[in-house]
Amino acid sequence: MIPLTIENVAVAAEGTLHSSKDLARQVITNIVTDSRVFEQDAKATQTVFLALKGANFDGHRFIEAVLKSGCVAVVVEQFNAQLNQNNVAQIVVQDSRVALGKLGAYVKQIVAPKTVAITGSSGKTTVKEMVAAILSGLGKVLATSGNFNNDIGVPLTLLRLEPSHEYAVIELGANHIGEIAYTTNLVKPDVAVINNIAAAHLEGFGDLCGVARAKGEIFSSLTSQGVALYNKDTRYTDKWQWRLVDKTVRTFSCFNEADCYSSDVNLDQLGCASFQLHTTQGQCLIELNIPGKHNVCNAVAAASIALEFGASLADIATGLAQMKPVKGRLNLYQLTENVKLIDDSYNANLESAKAAAQLLSSYPGKQILILGDMGELGTQARSYHQQVGEFAAELDIDTLITLGVLSQSACDGFCAKKPVNEADSSQHFAHRDELLHHVYEEFNQLLSDSEEQLAILIKGSRSAHMEHVVKAIIEWFEQYNALQNKEVNS
Numbered sequence: 001m002i003p004l005t006i007e008n009v010a011v012a013a014e015g016t017l018h019s020s021k022d023l024a025r026q027v028i029t030n031i032v033t034d035s036r037v038f039e040q041d042a043k044a045t046q047t048v049f050l051a052l053k054g055a056n057f058d059g060h061r062f063i064e065a066v067l068k069s070g071c072v073a074v075v076v077e078q079f080n081a082q083l084n085q086n087n088v089a090q091i092v093v094q095d096s097r098v099a100l101g102k103l104g105a106y107v108k109q110i111v112a113p114k115t116v117a118i119t120g121s122s123g124k125t126t127v128k129e130m131v132a133a134i135l136s137g138l139g140k141v142l143a144t145s146g147n148f149n150n151d152i153g154v155p156l157t158l159l160r161l162e163p164s165h166e167y168a169v170i171e172l173g174a175n176h177i178g179e180i181a182y183t184t185n186l187v188k189p190d191v192a193v194i195n196n197i198a199a200a201h202l203e204g205f206g207d208l209c210g211v212a213r214a215k216g217e218i219f220s221s222l223t224s225q226g227v228a229l230y231n232k233d234t235r236y237t238d239k240w241q242w243r244l245v246d247k248t249v250r251t252f253s254c255f256n257e258a259d260c261y262s263s264d265v266n267l268d269q270l271g272c273a274s275f276q277l278h279t280t281q282g283q284c285l286i287e288l289n290i291p292g293k294h295n296v297c298n299a300v301a302a303a304s305i306a307l308e309f310g311a312s313l314a315d316i317a318t319g320l321a322q323m324k325p326v327k328g329r330l331n332l333y334q335l336t337e338n339v340k341l342i343d344d345s346y347n348a349n350l351e352s353a354k355a356a357a358q359l360l361s362s363y364p365g366k367q368i369l370i371l372g373d374m375g376e377l378g379t380q381a382r383s384y385h386q387q388v389g390e391f392a393a394e395l396d397i398d399t400l401i402t403l404g405v406l407s408q409s410a411c412d413g414f415c416a417k418k419p420v421n422e423a424d425s426s427q428h429f430a431h432r433d434e435l436l437h438h439v440y441e442e443f444n445q446l447l448s449d450s451e452e453q454l455a456i457l458i459k460g461s462r463s464a465h466m467e468h469v470v471k472a473i474i475e476w477f478e479q480y481n482a483l484q485n486k487e488v489n490s
Helices: 006-013 035-039 059-068 096-111 124-135 153-158 179-187 208-219 295-308 313-322 350-361 378-394 408-417 420-425 432-447 467-489
Strands: 016-018 030-032 047-050 073-076 089-092 114-119 141-143 167-171 191-194 227-231 248-253 260-267 272-279 282-291 331-334 339-344 366-372 399-403 426-429 454-459
Touching (some): 006 016, 006 073, 006 089, 006 096, 030 035, 035 059, 047 059, 059 073, 096 153, 114 124, 114 179, 114 208, 114 295, 124 141, 124 295, 124 313, 153 167, 191 295, 227 295, 248 295, 260 295, 272 295, 272 313, 282 295, 282 313, 339 350, 350 366, 350 378, 366 432, 399 408, 408 426, 426 432, 454 467
Parallel strands (some): 030 047, 073 089, 114 167, 114 191, 141 167, 191 227, 227 248, 248 260, 339 454, 399 426
Antiparallel strands (some): 016 089, 260 272, 272 282, 331 339
C-alpha cells in the first residue's frame, strides 16, 4: 500500500479522528480487517485495523487484542472513551464497510494505474490471470488475489496498490443486484468487461435477465473515454445496451466475427488449445498451456483487453503461452503413465460444468466425472444439475459419480440418457468417505489393466469442498505408485 498518515486515512474514510497531533502524523503502510494479521509479526505500529461489522461477525470484539499487539490506529463505528488518545488513534465512521470502500478508492485514485474491471458468470478469474500474464510483460501489474472480488475483497485489493503499479486487473463478482455497481464505482476502470452471462448466483438475481442486469452494472462507472467490452456470443445484451450510449464499445467472440475473435481451434493430447486470433491489428497463432476448449473464449477476451492497453500481438501470444494455471481451475495431474486427474474444483455453475465435461470427453480411454453440488442456482437448481448429467451422457462419458444433495439429479439425468446396460455407470453418494471408498475400489479394478487410459475430472462449487476429494485421490495414487515401485525393486 502507499504510505499514508493516520490523518490521511481519517480524511479518506470520511471519519472523525480522535488522536493526539503527533499520532495523527504517524505514517502507516497497511490497512487490514483480519485481526490475525497482528499475530503474524506484522508491523503493528504501521498498520490500521478496520473493524468490519456484519450479521454474523463484529470486528469490534478484537479491538483489545490488536491494541495489545501494538496496533496504534483503528477504524471503528463506536468511539471508546476509555482509550488514551496519545496511544491509540480512533477513526470513527458511520459504516466501516463503506469506509473500507472509500479507502480503497482513495488509494486507487492516487496511484492511478491503467485499470480493467472484469465480470462474468464464469471464466472471469481465468481471464484476469491471462490479462495479468500479458500485461506483466509491459509493466508492473496488480491483480485480484484469489476470490477477493466482492464488496470487501475489491477495496482490499485496491489497498494493495503501490506507486510502481502501472496496471490493475480487478475481478468483480456479485451475488445480488447493486454489488457490481458499488465495486465498479470504487475501481473506476478504463476498460470494463463482461465475459459471459450464464446460470450462476440465481438465488440473488432471480433469473438470467437479472444476472445480465447485474453484470451490466460494470459499465456504470466508465467515463466517456472508457471502453466497454463484451462477449458477442452472449445473450441478454439488451439488458445493458442503454449504459453504452456514450461509450466506446468493442466486442469479442469465439464463434462469430467481432473486433477480436478466434478460428481454426485445435486441441493437443493434453486438451490444450491452439488457434488463430483475429484482431483489428492483424492475426497471430495463440498456443495455450491450460486445457479446455472453452479457454479459447477466455483467451480471446484477455487479448481484447490487452489490446486496449497497447499490447502487441507478440505480447499477447507470449503472455498467454507463459500463463500459469490457476489453482483448482483445470489443473492437470499425471498420476501414473496412463492416469490423468483434472482438478476443476474451484467453483461450478451450469456452463462451466458443461465445459468441464466437454474437456473430459476429449481425453482417450475411460473417463470418470466426479461432480459435487453446484450452489446458488435458485429454484431451478435440480433442473440445472439434471442438464449436466444429461449432457455428460450425451458426450458418452463413461462414468458419473456425484456427491451431495442436488447432484443426485445429475446422476438421475445421466442414467436416464444412458442405455439400460450402462445405466449403472453412475453412482450418487451423500458422504465423501463413501464416495472415496467407491472410487478406490474402481481404481484398483481399472489399474489391473496396465494399458487402460483413465481421465478423472473433479468439479463442484466452493460449498461442495471437492478439493478434499482431489487431495485424497492424489494421495491414494502416491501410495499406489510407492507400492508399485517397492514391488519392482524387491
